[in-house]
Amino acid sequence: MRQTMRQTLRQTRVLAGATAGLLLLTACSGGGEDVDLDGGGDGASGAGAEASGPVLRAAIGGEPDQLDPNKTSSYFSFQVLENVFDTLVEPDENLDMQPALAESWETSDDGLTWTFHLRDDVTFHDGSEFTADDVVYSFDRIVDEELSPSWRFGAVEDITAVDDRTVEITVSQPSPNLLSSLGGFKGLAIVEQANVESGDITTAPVGTGPFSVADYTSGESIDLVANPDYWGGAPEIGGVTYTFISEGATAIAALQGGEIDWTDSVPVQQLEQIQGDEAVETGVVPSNDYWYVALNEKREPWDDVRARQAVAYAIDREAIIQAVSFGTATPNQLAIPQESSWFTEYDQYSTDVDRAKGLLAEAGVTSATVDFLATSEYPETVTAAQIIADNLAPLGITVNIRTVDFATWLAEQGEGNFDAFMLSWLGNIDPDDFYYAQHHSTGGSNYQGYANPEVDRLLDAARTETDTAARKDLYAQAATTIADEASYIYLYNPSVIQAWSPQLEGYTARSDRAIRFRDVTLAE
């Protein structure tokens, strides 16, 4: 349920709740049954009086904190901005990177210089022309002001505009993940300098995307109108009106009552019933977020790989998934979900108590106590901890669940004051994001203290391997070893759950939670 924010920061993992706002509720909207572009919600809009198609009414779970794509970390903001801004490249449904504002690119033989060729038919919503300078401005802004996506530019040394249509990026080492770093989500959106400098970008952003922001009424709605000059072709629908409904039951009632056309505010406990309703379409897709348990390898007995494996064999993933998600999540023993082209088949750990006991005996462990760090910020950690405690009891392992607020949680994790914890990582696309910081012995988020020179070698090699097949193979080896040695005990990928009206066609729920309305049609 905490689908809140899609955090894109690799180091920030779930952290978000704290800063971003989201929360678990989702939304529903309220909008309007009589929303039309020039009248609808409030007299102020009217920008799209000439737009022709019907307006899609979407209810999201909460209100954006701001509409500056480079600054916000709130998923509610990105639900809107996905349709307003473009990136240089962008992920398709399988999260492979495809051309967007850049129509092609090539890398130098040494892999250190990337040349991007920009489309020449792109204008911003205010009519000004999009050029290479806008790309340089946007990326420099993120790096210079240390905005939240700035870590993605870690390997980038220089960004220059060769001419109006060409951008050259030099990197310190071959960086096969550069495309997903530069286009993985709309936090890397290309913004307009004048819009930033006027300060308007926080509430009236100007992008190059399929829709422009026509009106924003705080607390009530955000109205987008179709961009007739969109480089990818003008959308068929006339616009999108977003309303904010955090209560799932209200959103579903609004959808069933024809007041809205789309929502991701879906109460999971009602999912089966909603799926049986012919008046509602649902999309349930495993996300590329994942939840895991980590054991502190700087403490006994968890420094012994057999003790960690024993825990991995004792855990009942299905029971955890039922408890935290009403069975909507997908069990996974690695981080990357099946929908991704980086998926690796792996199912080493079936629940096997005898095997767990055997491994513990081999490790010489007869009893143990686990200080399990959980946080009320993410209630699934508390729920899952209770099941894990129950799973481990037959092994003679006593789990003491310590539930703290998230600030304390982070501090305890940072100082290594735990035997075990459970948390998630959100919004990753490239396998480097999934594995390097978490499992490399020098990784910034390797709080569990895992160190394996072979895994370090694989991760380092994969990071700079430019042949995709070879790279995939390196990550498969690294990930398999990581799971075999239970550096993380992977649990599941939560699902993206959305519902919409049968009148809405051409929409697909995506595993990266991007909400794209540019190609949809809406029967009137």
Place this chain on the structure above:
Amino acid sequence: MTAGSIARFLGRRVAHSAVVLLGVMVVVFALVQLVPGDPVRIALGTRYTQEAYDALRAASGLDRPLLEQFLSYVGNALTGDLGVSFRTGEAVAGTLLERLPATVSLALVGVVIALVVALPAGIWSGLHEGRVSDAVVRVVSQAGVSVPDFWLGMLLITVVASGLGWLPSSGYVPIAEDPVQWARRVALPALTVGLVAAAIMTRYVRTAVLEVSHAGYVRTARSKGLPASVVTGRHVVRNALIPILTITGIQLATILGGVIVVEVVFAWPGLGRLTYDAVAARDYPLIQGAVLLMAVMFLLVNLVVDALYSVVDPRIRLS
């Protein structure tokens, strides 16, 4: 003399309110000091530099002595400066004012609904103590008190909005923009808060009427042959007005203070939902501002109620 005594009475009440307000400010100020964790760290998230930390700490004044922080907080608050939201970077005072009309709409309509239900039901019940109709009112109002407001809201959405399709399930339209849409949208949330308040108020009204109707002067009025309607109107209801006013004021102030759950259920963009979002986002300046505004509205409503007391019952201003 009447005017003077009312003024003196109100003067005392205003002074009293000022003391309460100062107490509220102490509590609101302490809120940030008492939360677990460092508010600056919470605002910054996990990735930040020491310079950013020091800058925000200095900017929010958290590096100054407590007393100095408090005095500047009070000074700013009195001049309408409630700080800046962590989450949106907008002025807290402006954000609160934007949300006020939605909540005021909801509260006023809700209280009117509550009065329309509770006055007749409570008076009837009080005058017919022990009869079947009294028992019915008591059972129904007890049930009403026990119903959680979010559940009643969901029920109304399910039945009236999705089931019958009579009214929209959620959303808000300002009354100035489209009074008809405003009324259609305020109906269900106002009915939800109104019915819950009505259940509570009915019981107070009944008790107040019951007490008065046993008073000696009512018996005298009856025994001297006054018609029942005159006894009820002039003697019973008028004397029962004080407790009725009190409970009405409390209910109004409560709804104004943000019926958080009802606003969330109906996606109503009022103070309650704003507060809910602020708490979820750990937006301390906004939480502080919202709590302070609620306290001020509570005090204002009570002042008005006090003033009405002295109009309704001259004995009050002398005491």
